[in-house]
Amino acid sequence: MSAVKNTNSIEDKEQPSRKNVWEMFDRIAPTYDSLNHILSLGQDILWRRKLKRSLPDQDNLFLLDVATGTGDQIISLMGKNSPVKNAIGVDVSEGMLEVGRHKIRQRKLEEKVLLEKGDATKLKYNSEKFDLATISFGIRNVVDVPKALQEMHRVLKKEGRIIVLEFALPKNPLVRFSYLTYFRHILPCIGSLVSGDGQAYKYLNRTVESFPYGEGFCQLLKDAGFENVRYRSLFLGVAMIYQGDRK
Numbered sequence: 001m002s003a004v005k006n007t008n009s010i011e012d013k014e015q016p017s018r019k020n021v022w023e024m025f026d027r028i029a030p031t032y033d034s035l036n037h038i039l040s041l042g043q044d045i046l047w048r049r050k051l052k053r054s055l056p057d058q059d060n061l062f063l064l065d066v067a068t069g070t071g072d073q074i075i076s077l078m079g080k081n082s083p084v085k086n087a088i089g090v091d092v093s094e095g096m097l098e099v100g101r102h103k104i105r106q107r108k109l110e111e112k113v114l115l116e117k118g119d120a121t122k123l124k125y126n127s128e129k130f131d132l133a134t135i136s137f138g139i140r141n142v143v144d145v146p147k148a149l150q151e152m153h154r155v156l157k158k159e160g161r162i163i164v165l166e167f168a169l170p171k172n173p174l175v176r177f178s179y180l181t182y183f184r185h186i187l188p189c190i191g192s193l194v195s196g197d198g199q200a201y202k203y204l205n206r207t208v209e210s211f212p213y214g215e216g217f218c219q220l221l222k223d224a225g226f227e228n229v230r231y232r233s234l235f236l237g238v239a240m241i242y243q244g245d246r247k
Contacts, residue, residue, distance in 0.1 A: 024199075025093035026094065026096070027095070028191075028195045029070070031195040044072075047234055048073055056161045061085060061132045062087070063133070064087070064090070064125070064129075065087060065088070066090055067136075067137075068091045071097075073165070074113055086112050087114070088125075090116060120142050120148040120151065123152070126155070128156065129155050132162075132163070133152040133160070133162045133163070140207045140208065161245050162245075163242070164242040165241050167238060168213035168233070172236065187204070188202045218230070226245060227247050
């Protein structure tokens with residue numbers, strides 16, 4: 001895992017509105033999982049598994065998964081011999097949560113996992129409640145990112161850890177060009193054909209292009225109070241896993 005060294009600037013892109021973003025996710029919830037796997041060529045599954053490498057070296061972890069969507073990150077972390085024993089997932093989209101609850105029931109995890117509606121910037125949980133907080137492909141959709149990170153810091157116990165999985169922009173010019181071409185033109189077309197909502201997938205690519213990554217996002221974590229902040233790059237830099245600790 002690479003410590004923070006370089007500054008990765010983002011392109012000068014207008015920020016798309018995150019207001020009422022739950023309405024969009026409600027619309028695409030039925031096809032969200034399958035489209036994610038198709039559009040990422042299955043890499044999203046692998047990336048969620050790789051997040052396990054950043055877990056703290058403890059047992060019986062109580063997890064809060066923010067912007068949990070359909071619960072994929074929780075399910076990935078609740079596998080056999082996992083140190084994560086119980087989890088709560090929160091999301092603003094009831095449609096996504098309903099899909100997630102069905103998946104939780106299929107895997108007989110109801111006694112260990114609770115999915116409920118909640119706002120990342122106004123977490124209802126007591127301070128110092130969780131050992132671990134994760135957010136995968138969701139932080140860029142939050143209306144107030146600094147506030148959400150502060151809230152996750154608040155609900156973590158001392159020595160607790162935050163882990164963030166999010167898209168980034170590759171440094172290599174050729175990879176970057178190919179990646180942006182795919183995100184701007186191919187992804188919305190496929191998204192429209194499968195989900196019937198091309199605008200949703202145009203929104204998704206705009207959030208990726210306008211969101212800070214690398215050193216820029218690490219600074220947001222530090223500003224929220226996290227220490228030992230670091231990140232590692234995935235798949236030629238198209239995604240990154242960040243982590244930070246609450247002291």
